[in-house]
Amino acid sequence: MTTPPPEIGLGFLGMGIVGCGTVETLLANRAEIEARIGRPFVIRRVAVAHPSKPRPVDLDPGIYTADGAAVVRDPHVDIVVEVIGGVEPARTYIASALEHGKQVVSANKELIAKAGAELLQMAAARKLDFAFEGSVAGGIPIILPLKVSLAANSIERVTGIVNGTTNYILTRMLSESAAFEDVLAQAQRLGYAEADPSNDVDGADAAYKLAILASIAFSTRVRMEDVYYEGIRSVTADDVTHARELGYVIKLLAIAKRSGERLELRVHPGLIPADHPLASVNEVFNAVMVKGSSVGEVMFYGQGAGGLPTGSAVASDIIDVARNLCCEATGRLHDSPFHDRAIVPMAEIRSQFYMRLLTLDRPGVIASIATILGDHEVSIASVMQKASHGGVAEIVWVTHPAPEGRFRAALKLISDLPTVHEIGSVLRVEP
Amino acid sequence: MTTPPPEIGLGFLGMGIVGCGTVETLLANRAEIEARIGRPFVIRRVAVAHPSKPRPVDLDPGIYTADGAAVVRDPHVDIVVEVIGGVEPARTYIASALEHGKQVVSANKELIAKAGAELLQMAAARKLDFAFEGSVAGGIPIILPLKVSLAANSIERVTGIVNGTTNYILTRMLSESAAFEDVLAQAQRLGYAEADPSNDVDGADAAYKLAILASIAFSTRVRMEDVYYEGIRSVTADDVTHARELGYVIKLLAIAKRSGERLELRVHPGLIPADHPLASVNEVFNAVMVKGSSVGEVMFYGQGAGGLPTGSAVASDIIDVARNLCCEATGRLHDSPFHDRAIVPMAEIRSQFYMRLLTLDRPGVIASIATILGDHEVSIASVMQKASHGGVAEIVWVTHPAPEGRFRAALKLISDLPTVHEIGSVLRVEP
Numbered sequence: 001m002t003t004p005p006p007e008i009g010l011g012f013l014g015m016g017i018v019g020c021g022t023v024e025t026l027l028a029n030r031a032e033i034e035a036r037i038g039r040p041f042v043i044r045r046v047a048v049a050h051p052s053k054p055r056p057v058d059l060d061p062g063i064y065t066a067d068g069a070a071v072v073r074d075p076h077v078d079i080v081v082e083v084i085g086g087v088e089p090a091r092t093y094i095a096s097a098l099e100h101g102k103q104v105v106s107a108n109k110e111l112i113a114k115a116g117a118e119l120l121q122m123a124a125a126r127k128l129d130f131a132f133e134g135s136v137a138g139g140i141p142i143i144l145p146l147k148v149s150l151a152a153n154s155i156e157r158v159t160g161i162v163n164g165t166t167n168y169i170l171t172r173m174l175s176e177s178a179a180f181e182d183v184l185a186q187a188q189r190l191g192y193a194e195a196d197p198s199n200d201v202d203g204a205d206a207a208y209k210l211a212i213l214a215s216i217a218f219s220t221r222v223r224m225e226d227v228y229y230e231g232i233r234s235v236t237a238d239d240v241t242h243a244r245e246l247g248y249v250i251k252l253l254a255i256a257k258r259s260g261e262r263l264e265l266r267v268h269p270g271l272i273p274a275d276h277p278l279a280s281v282n283e284v285f286n287a288v289m290v291k292g293s294s295v296g297e298v299m300f301y302g303q304g305a306g307g308l309p310t311g312s313a314v315a316s317d318i319i320d321v322a323r324n325l326c327c328e329a330t331g332r333l334h335d336s337p338f339h340d341r342a343i344v345p346m347a348e349i350r351s352q353f354y355m356r357l358l359t360l361d362r363p364g365v366i367a368s369i370a371t372i373l374g375d376h377e378v379s380i381a382s383v384m385q386k387a388s389h390g391g392v393a394e395i396v397w398v399t400h401p402a403p404e405g406r407f408r409a410a411l412k413l414i415s416d417l418p419t420v421h422e423i424g425s426v427l428r429v430e431p
Numbered sequence: 432m433t434t435p436p437p438e439i440g441l442g443f444l445g446m447g448i449v450g451c452g453t454v455e456t457l458l459a460n461r462a463e464i465e466a467r468i469g470r471p472f473v474i475r476r477v478a479v480a481h482p483s484k485p486r487p488v489d490l491d492p493g494i495y496t497a498d499g500a501a502v503v504r505d506p507h508v509d510i511v512v513e514v515i516g517g518v519e520p521a522r523t524y525i526a527s528a529l530e531h532g533k534q535v536v537s538a539n540k541e542l543i544a545k546a547g548a549e550l551l552q553m554a555a556a557r558k559l560d561f562a563f564e565g566s567v568a569g570g571i572p573i574i575l576p577l578k579v580s581l582a583a584n585s586i587e588r589v590t591g592i593v594n595g596t597t598n599y600i601l602t603r604m605l606s607e608s609a610a611f612e613d614v615l616a617q618a619q620r621l622g623y624a625e626a627d628p629s630n631d632v633d634g635a636d637a638a639y640k641l642a643i644l645a646s647i648a649f650s651t652r653v654r655m656e657d658v659y660y661e662g663i664r665s666v667t668a669d670d671v672t673h674a675r676e677l678g679y680v681i682k683l684l685a686i687a688k689r690s691g692e693r694l695e696l697r698v699h700p701g702l703i704p705a706d707h708p709l710a711s712v713n714e715v716f717n718a719v720m721v722k723g724s725s726v727g728e729v730m731f732y733g734q735g736a737g738g739l740p741t742g743s744a745v746a747s748d749i750i751d752v753a754r755n756l757c758c759e760a761t762g763r764l765h766d767s768p769f770h771d772r773a774i775v776p777m778a779e780i781r782s783q784f785y786m787r788l789l790t791l792d793r794p795g796v797i798a799s800i801a802t803i804l805g806d807h808e809v810s811i812a813s814v815m816q817k818a819s820h821g822g823v824a825e826i827v828w829v830t831h832p833a834p835e836g837r838f839r840a841a842l843k844l845i846s847d848l849p850t851v852h853e854i855g856s857v858l859r860v861e862p
Contacts, residue, residue: 144580298734
């Protein structure tokens with residue numbers, strides 16, 4: 001038989017949690033999905049490390065293979081669905097798939113953030129689709145709305161809570177007045193945090209997602225090294241409590257913001273006002289707020305992780321790509337990074353700062369710290385002595401907005417004061 | 432000159448608030464928009480009732496005409512943008528535009544809800560685009576996310592706050608403990624309500640939007656007569672206060688829900704728990720929650736009205752249609768109402784009910800009402816006597832879930848009791 005079959009052929013690379021969620025979604029709603037595409041689909045090949053391992057999806061055991069290369073060159077595979085995760089071997093397989101003229105759907109945030117530029121360019125040059133809605137915020141529609149529904153706007157800012165693990169931890173630290181380590185252990189027991197949680201709690205995962213969102217929102221090419229990130233390990237139960245008293249909630253924020261022709265790109269814990277729409281995004285939920293020149297503020301909210309929610313995004317991408325295949329319009333929504341945008345160095349970014357200091361409980365300490373801040377033109381919004389134990393005072397400062405460089409220079413001198421035992425925490429306050 | 436010009440030609444029908452917001456958006460971001468499309472665009476013709484009236488957009492006065500027919504048959508117009516509103520003459524012009532092979536973008540909720548079926552079918556038969564993101568919830572992306580980003584899901588429920596006027600009124604009735612009429616007058620002064628507000632406050636506007644959302648979410652053809660709707664005129668400041676005491680907020684809800692193979696379709700004020708994500712959607716903001724089989728609950732939030740936010744949706748639709756023109760893929764996302772779904776009669780829908788009664792303040796009154804409810808198998812969740820003035824008691828009842836038909840039958844008998852002066856309000860409670 002030389003004529004291609006009428007079905008849309010799918011080939012999977014990987015069949016873990018997201019892969020299984022995708023297949024479960026495709027099979028459960030097959031009739032509706034095929035009506036939407038206008039053609040039937042068939043899952044032809046699945047490449048996995050251990051083909052004979054049992055999996056919770058209803059697929060013919062004969063389609064499993066250990067050979068990813070066989071999937072990407074199979075002439076009956078039209079769309080390659082990459083759900084392995086990590087940069088290699090995903091990058092090599094996808095490049096090969098594009099060389100073989102396959103459309104690609106991926107949910108791999110690390111790959112898109114680190115190697116997306118090169119692969120998206122390959123796809124565009126070949127008029128192939130490369131869709132990756134599942135790479136950011138699980139099932140929440142955000143990539144396509146940014147590319148299409150908000151395309152007429154000049155985007156001013158994207159602010160997201162895009163990591164479920166850290167949001168769960170911060171939510172529980174607040175509701176249970178618990179320490180980071182205790183809630184992390186709890187999250188690991190519940191499967192919300194990995195055995196090695198560093199990718200989540202140190203901010204890298206959110207930084208991958210921010211790089212992807214910012215590249216699209218600002219029609220540019222954000223490289224991972226452009227994104228400043230820090231995690232939540234230094235946030236204490238006391239910080240969470242003090243923030244609440246001040247009328248704030250602490251969240252791990254991913255912020256991309258246009259500043260003239262340059263971009264601010266940063267992931268860090270931040271204090272946001274308790275009545276901010278993101279402040280009520282709790283537990284493992286994610287949300288992304290976008291501010292556009294015409295639309296104003298819009299927010300997208302939902303489950304940011306999990307096999308079925310992410311599978312919803314991957315399977316919906318498959319439908320969209322299949323529709324393009326049916327009308328020979330693949331590559332229609334190609335990547336077009338037409339702006340080259342410089343990045344604002346962190347030292348130049350103006351923020352309010354929250355600073356918790358442990359000092360000697362003695363007259364003159366606050367005066368000496370305030371003098372240093374004043375010398376650096378950092379003005380003080382509030383100072384509160386929270387507690388004193390054994391001659392050590394805990395003092396919480398909130399500054400007015402100041403460039404980070406000036407604040408850090410002051411902080412260096414403050415930490416050198418003999419009366420200052422420890423810089424407990426330093427957090428940014430976002431309006 | 433016989434070859435078509437390389438520009439995408441736009442023709443506008445109407446140039447009111449939304450038209451001006453669209454043009455302002457297109458002109459402000461022309462360079463980025465043309466980079467996204469890959470071709471320049473030009474606004475060729477604008478049909479308005481009064482061509483010489485001054486308008487706050489920077490368009491060549493020579494392109495205005497009073498003749499809509501001239502716009503829809505202009506050979507240099509590729510996309511007809513209909514922002515007149517109302518069914519006629521919009522329907523006739525759009526039908527003619529489609530007959531002339533034009534792509535159509537519309538923000539006209541009443542037209543899409545009442546005459547969309549016929550026009551969308553015409554467009555699909557001719558492989559033409561007909562986009563209408565601006566018809567629901569202003570600039571909030573919801574039509575495209577439903578059609579594409581959530582396409583792999585079987586949608587279970589859509590619940591929206593889709594009318595800004597009523598949401599403003601209900602928000603202010605709560606925050607100011609004010610009466611409906613007073614807040615309505617305030618909203619009219621601020622331009623949030625029209626001189627004749629009935630289309631908004633009586634629920635028709637929200638019903639149009641629900642018909643559009645439900646048609647897409649459930650791949651069916653919802654007719655306006657399928658949508659039950661009631662407005663907020665009967666909601667009193669007392670109801671708002673009592674609801675708050677019970678832990679609820681009153682919102683005008685638009686609900687479409689799958690019930691087996693049938694659909695519930697209804698717009699009415701409802702009590703929702705104060706911690707529900709929709710409860711904090713205040714003032715003129717809109718939000719739509721969608722529950723999908725794989726994605727779970729997702730929410731879309733933003734400004735649901737206004738020239739620029741709605742213009743964002745219309746201009747983004749224009750970009751998307753222009754992209755399809757460039758790759759000859761118009762009609763790719765055609766309307767496909769493949770399900771014929773029966774509508775659940777209101778009498779069969781199970782809800783909890785909130786009921787405020789004015790009765791004689793006399794022993795036995797509560798017992799006689801409770802007996803009637805019990806006889807109809809409507810069980811009581813709570814009863815509170817709120818106040819008594821001049822021998823008249825105000826009693827607030829909340830029932831457990833019961834079919835509306837049984838509750839209404841009981842209500843009829845209750846209203847006939849000689850001890851009952853008045854059925855103050857009856858509202859549904861949504862979980």
